[in-house]
Amino acid sequence: MRGKKFLKGLGVAAALTFGAITFSGNAVADSARDYINVVGSSTVYPFSTVVAEQFGKTSGFKTPKIESTGTGGGMKLFCSGVGVQHPDIANASRRMKKSECETCEKNGVTDILEVKIGYDGIVIANSKKSAPMNITRKELFLALAANVPEPGGAESVVPNPYKTWKDVNPALPAVKIEVLGPPPTSGTRDAFVELVMEVGGSSFPWIKALEKSDKDKFKSICHTVREDGAYIEAGENDNLIVQKLDANPNAFGIFGFSFLDQNADKIQGIPVEGVTPVFESIADGKYSVSRSLYFYVKKAHADVIPGMKEFLKEFSSEKAWGNDGYLSEKGLIPMQDDERKSFSADVEALKKLSCGDL
Amino acid sequence: MANIDIVNKGLQKRYRAEKRFRLYGICAIVASLVFLAFLFISIGANGYTAFQQTFVRLTIYFDPTILGEANDRENIASANFPGIVKKSLSEMFPEVTSRGDKRLLNSLISSGASYTVRDMVIKNPELVGQTYQVWVPADDDVDMLIKGHIERGVNESERRLNDKQVSWIEKLERDGNIEKRFNTIFFTAGDSREPELAGVWGAVVGSFFTMLVTLALSFPIGVAAAIYLEEFAKKNRWTDIIEVNINNLAAVPSIVFGLLGLAVFLNFLGMPRSAPIVGGLVMTLMTLPVIIIASRAALKSVPPSIREAALGVGASQMQMVVHHVLPLALPGMLTGAIIGMARALGETAPLLMIGMVAFIVDIPSGFTDPSTALPVQIFLWADSPERGFLEKTSAAIMVLLTFLIAMNALAVILRKKFEKRW
Incomplete structure (x- = not known):
């Protein structure tokens, strides 16, 4: 008899849970959400989460939920429509693309607020155990591109022949080229390609001319990173790169400034074109390899989701993104005073972004 | 030459081969123990300070x-x-x-x-x-x-x-x-962005809700499917196809179930993102084949004499299954279920697709609150720049391992205690 009861219980339990689950699932989807839903860039994630935590602990609203989906993935979710099942805010480590803005408009997301939050430097670093050196973006391009201009000076490319840094520039040490960096899925890689490889490639006049005449060829020269072992894709985990650099003094790593900031006892930033990546040089724009960080807000949700306006206010307050704010402690490079003022005024007024401006 | 001479001549060589063969086995065991010890020691050494x-x-x-x-x-x-x-x-x-x-x-x-x-x-x-x-x-x-x-x-x-x-x-x-x-x-x-304020409780609760949904769905469904296939279904081409497919499903990479969950539960049924309920449903899909296979094996191991005796004294097919076969097979089924659950507990890939890899500070209080799971928490901390998260990551791994070992131990105890050998 025990077995029979058990079987009955089993059936009833299964039916009940299944019913309950479908019911509650639908119920929640229909009712309002009481927390803010943020998606997007993994570079903005460390800053966004700090603000969210601060906001959740002091404001009395629920703590916003933040997903690190990458900038592109975040935009896709953000632009998929208006309604509580879609995210309210998208973080981005680059500006929204015109095509993304148009997708947004097509799906009814017409009112978007754009907020720039500050800068992030991309650093090239090596272990403190090895000698410091100075590098230029042209040298980095020559060391890391899959195809480089023919060393003889002809206007054609050959597979990258350089084995050591000395081969690239006789002034550099005779150390094997070994660079650990992010994979193509990463926003840091996008920014590195744009800020270093494109600029480095453009230092050759004929490649620069290609940018206008043959954009595809320009891209294939500047965007293709060598795959013969000199550039090692180290995954998205920047902590791992730091550990590997510490173990191998000959290797260099590419990652966000906050990792250099947190591990200053183990690694040192390499000066690019003579400018060392430190807080001040990134903030005043002297350090060239830096990018702007943004987030985008769905204005239609501002009155629907509780705490939206307060969260924006917290994010754009001086104690968060100001010069001495808690975000700068986490490695965000703040904007200049007047730029901050103009963006916090935009937040106050919920200024609408039009796709034409992008 | 007598036969014995031929044997004697090769004897030394055969002894040596025998010895070598055993040595290979011992080497394999030692190697795997060394890897395991290295894993535990490095995690322990990094994490105990947390x-x-x-x-x-x-x-x-x-x-x-x-x-x-x-x-x-x-x-x-x-x-x-x-x-x-x-x-x-x-x-x-x-x-x-x-x-x-x-x-x-x-x-x-x-x-x-x-x-x-x-x-x-x-x-x-x-x-x-x-x-x-x-x-x-x-x-x-x-x-x-x-x-x-x-x-x-x-x-x-x-x-x-x-x-x-x-x-x-x-x-x-x-x-x-x-x-x-x-x-x-x-x-x-x-979770917290300050290492000194971060804890695992939110992730433990999230894992608990997810596992509850998984257990409540996958065990009854899995057992019912196994009983039907083993005791009632006729052996024909259709049941063969179903069997092959169940075995195939058990080997499907878990990320595929995550994609399925994204398409069906989130996009089609409109369930909330990052909720344990969806996580549990996805994990159910993943553990079902494991439970069905284990349950069928448990049912098969019940000797036919039990069934024949029950039918012989006039029990119906259903009475035979429910009164006699199922109670005997249950320990084996439970073991299978627990091992399937342990696998689901350590899974991150499918959760990535349904938004459970997120920064969530508030402790979830229900099946539809946003939440993470233990392995996800480990993944997130491992990626944080602050030095303090290094030890927190290892400590969280220790917590997860403790749960896994406890679940596997429970499976062993159940088997030892209730399993009947024939």
Whole structure:
């Protein structure tokens, strides 16, 4: 008899849970959400989460939920429509693309607020155990591109022949080229390609001319990173790169400034074109390899989701993104005073972004 | 040559081959033990320090002029608690006067200190106007210094605390105002961006809800499917196809189930993102084949004589299954279910697709609240720049391993205790 009861219980339990689950699932989807839903860039994630935590602990609203989906993935979710099942805010480590803005408009997301939050430097670093050196973006391009201009000076490319840094520039040490960096899925890689490889490639006049005449060829020269072992894709985990650099003094790593900031006892930033990546040089724009960080807000949700306006206010307050704010402690490079003022005024007024401006 | 000579001639060689063969086996076992030991030792060595946390003793005067006389809880929660903490700190170090130095001094104490003080006052409003000694968490940099992960001997520019700060910490040490204590925060708090305030409890609760949904769905469905296939279904081409497919499903990579969950549960049925309920449903799909296969094996191991005897005394097919076969097969089924659940507990890939890889501070209180799971928490911490998260990551792995070992041990005990051998 025990077995029979058990079987009955089993059936009833299964039916009940299944019913309950479908019911509650639908119920929640229909009712309002009481927390803010943020998606997007993994570079903005460390800053966004700090603000969210601060906001959740002091404001009395629920703590916003933040997903690190990458900038592109975040935009896709953000632009998929208006309604509580879609995210309210998208973080981005680059500006929204015109095509993304148009997708947004097509799906009814017409009112978007754009907020720039500050800068992030991309650093090239090596272990403190090895000698410091100075590098230029042209040298980095020559060391890391899959195809480089023919060393003889002809206007054609050959597979990258350089084995050591000395081969690239006789002034550099005779150390094997070994660079650990992010994979193509990463926003840091996008920014590195744009800020270093494109600029480095453009230092050759004929490649620069290609940018206008043959954009595809320009891209294939500047965007293709060598795959013969000199550039090692180290995954998205920047902590791992730091550990590997510490173990191998000959290797260099590419990652966000906050990792250099947190591990200053183990690694040192390499000066690019003579400018060392430190807080001040990134903030005043002297350090060239830096990018702007943004987030985008769905204005239609501002009155629907509780705490939206307060969260924006917290994010754009001086104690968060100001010069001495808690975000700068986490490695965000703040904007200049007047730029901050103009963006916090935009937040106050919920200024609408039009796709034409992008 | 006699046969025996041929045998004798090759005998030595055969003995040697035999010996070598055994040696290979021993080598394989030793190698796997070494890997396992290396894993446990490196995790243990990195993580054991996380179970202790550095606290600083502050003498806090619950100043009515700062807190205001307001006794209603609404107002008191938003009072200037950071101010109270800062005031007590500057009374401790009266020699620190300049603005910059004060900032440095205040950065030794975790931003969580003011929440500790706030919670004390909310719990007991009588405290206002009195003076108490309170242990508050230190900043993660201080914690790392005390634990020796940041060296004191190195040049000032090479560590995150400067010489002044280190001298203050040394003063606190001399006065006995700083000490390592058991880290209750780690076991009671949700995620945080400050290593000293981060805990696994939110992830444990999220995992619990997810597993509850998985167990409630996959066990009944899996057992019912196994019973039908084993006891009632006719053996024909259709049941063969179903069997092959179930075996195939058990080998499908888990990320595929995540994609399925995204398409069906989120996009089609419109269920909430990041909710344990969806996580549980996806895990159900993943564990079902495992449970069906284990349950069928358990049913097969029940000898036919039991079935024949039951049918012989006039039991119906259903009575035979429910009264006799199922109770005997149940321990084996439970074992299969527990092992399937243990696999689901350690799974991250499908959760990535349905949005459970996210920063979530609040402890989930139901099946539809946003939440993470234990392995996801490990993944997120491993990717954080702060040094303090290194040990937290290893500690969280230890917590997860403890759960996994406990579940597997339960499976072994169940099998040992209830399984009948024929």
